[in-house]
Amino acid sequence: QKEVEQNSGPLSVPEGAIASLNCTYSDRGSQSFFWYRQYSGKSPELIMFIYSNGDKEDGRFTAQLNKASQYVSLLIRDSQPSDSATYLCAVMPGTASKLTFGTGTRLQVTL
Amino acid sequence: GAGVSQSPRYKVAKRGQDVALRCDPISGHVSLFWYQQALGQGPEFLTYFQNEAQLDKSGLPSDRFFAERPEGSVSTLKIQRTQQEDSAVYLCASSLTDKETQYFGPGTRLLVL
Numbered sequence: 001q002k003e004v005e006q007n008s009g010p011l012s013v014p015e016g017a018i019a020s021l022n023c024t025y026s027d028r029g030s031q032s033f034f035w036y037r038q039y040s041g042k043s044p045e046l047i048m049f050i051y052s053n054g055d056k057e058d059g060r061f062t063a064q065l066n067k068a069s070q071y072v073s074l075l076i077r078d079s080q081p082s083d084s085a086t087y088l089c090a091v092m093p094g095t096a097s098k099l100t101f102g103t104g105t106r107l108q109v110t111l
Numbered sequence: 112g113a114g115v116s117q118s119p120r121y122k123v124a125k126r127g128q129d130v131a132l133r134c135d136p137i138s139g140h141v142s143l144f145w146y147q148q149a150l151g152q153g154p155e156f157l158t159y160f161q162n163e164a165q166l167d168k169s170g171l172p173s174d175r176f177f178a179e180r181p182e183g184s185v186s187t188l189k190i191q192r193t194q195q196e197d198s199a200v201y202l203c204a205s206s207l208t209d210k211e212t213q214y215f216g217p218g219t220r221l222l223v224l
Contacts, residue, residue, distance in 0.1 A: 004153075032210065043202055043215040044154065088153050097142060097209050098167060101153030 003027060004091050006102035014110050019076040021105050023089030026070065032092040033065055035074045037085045038104065044088055048074065079109045113137070115216030117203050123222045124193045132188045132219045136205030143186050144213060145178055146202040154202055160186060161209060193223045 005024045013019045021035075032051055036044035050056045050063040050072070062075040072091075076083055086104040093100070116135045124130050136143050142161055146154035147170075156170040162183035171178070175194075180186040190197055200220050204213040 034212070036215075043200075043218045046212055046214065049212055090153075092210060096167065097206075098144065098156040098159055098170070099146075099154070099204075099213060100156070103151070103153050 002102070003100045004089055004102040006087075006089050006105045008103055009106040010108050011105055012108045012110055013079050015079060015081060017079050019079045019083065019107055019109070021074040021076070021087050021089075021107065023072045023074075023102055024070055025072070025089075025091045025100075027091065027093050027100075028067075028070065029094040030070075030091045031094040033063070033072045034090040034092070034099065035061075035063060035072075036088040036090060036101075037083075038088055039085045047087070076107075079107075081109050081111060083107060084109045115203055115205050115214055117201075117216040117219050119219060120217060121220050121222075123224065126193060126195060126223055128193050128223075129189065129191045130193055130221065132190075132201050132221070134186045134188070134203030134205075134216060136184065136186070136203070137207075137214060139207065140205035140214075141183075141208050142206045142211075142213075143180060144204045144206075145186070145188050146204065147172075148200045148202055148218070150199075157188070157201075190221075193221075195223050197221060198223045 035047040048063045064073045089102040090099040145157040148154040159167040160180040200218040
């Protein structure tokens with residue numbers, strides 16, 4: 001079992017719809033969770049981080065964390081073509097500072 | 112302020128050559144990380160510095176890989192006797208302190224022929 005798992009996609013949603021990206025992790029001791037966006041040929045760019053169970057909203061983005069289920073998600077409301085990118089879920093364990101990434105989910109927002 | 116910078120942005124090396132990749136973190140950031148990203152994969156951790164101390168090098172794939180940060184600012188990742196499997200994007204990230212958000216540089220794309 002991979003430490004951080006994501007569906008590689010592509011996930012295709014029409015413009016204006018809600019995109020839902022999911023991530024599961026195996027280390028129950030994980031403390032911090034991050035979503036990065038990566039455009040093709042570019043480096044990862046932080047979208048959101050979440051530490052506590054529940055929802056965290058920032059503009060069109062909502063991160064959801066459920067530590068009991070070891071599940072993190074990212075919702076993107078009113079999806080735009082500029083949101084088309086790969087979304088990387090990253091987990092920081094409680095005992096270390098390094099990030100463990102999933103393979104990323106490729107999102108395509110269609111006109 | 113300026114973000115993380117890396118140089119060179121692209122590097123082509125012949126198999127067996129040594130390469131050195133440079134990272135200049137965000138000013139004042141104590142923690143510095145190196146990751147390797149293969150095509151179609153997420154970044155994978157290589158090594159981590161807190162100031163000049165290398166606290167974790169568990170991700171370095173072989174003894175051909177060596178990293179340093181002698182003055183606690185700029186870091187260099189050196190790969191000796193490069194192999195084709197070393198071809199990847201090498202990402203550097205920095206954070207203000209331990210366990211805080213990591214900000215990535217643009218990466219160095221290494222191609223070993």
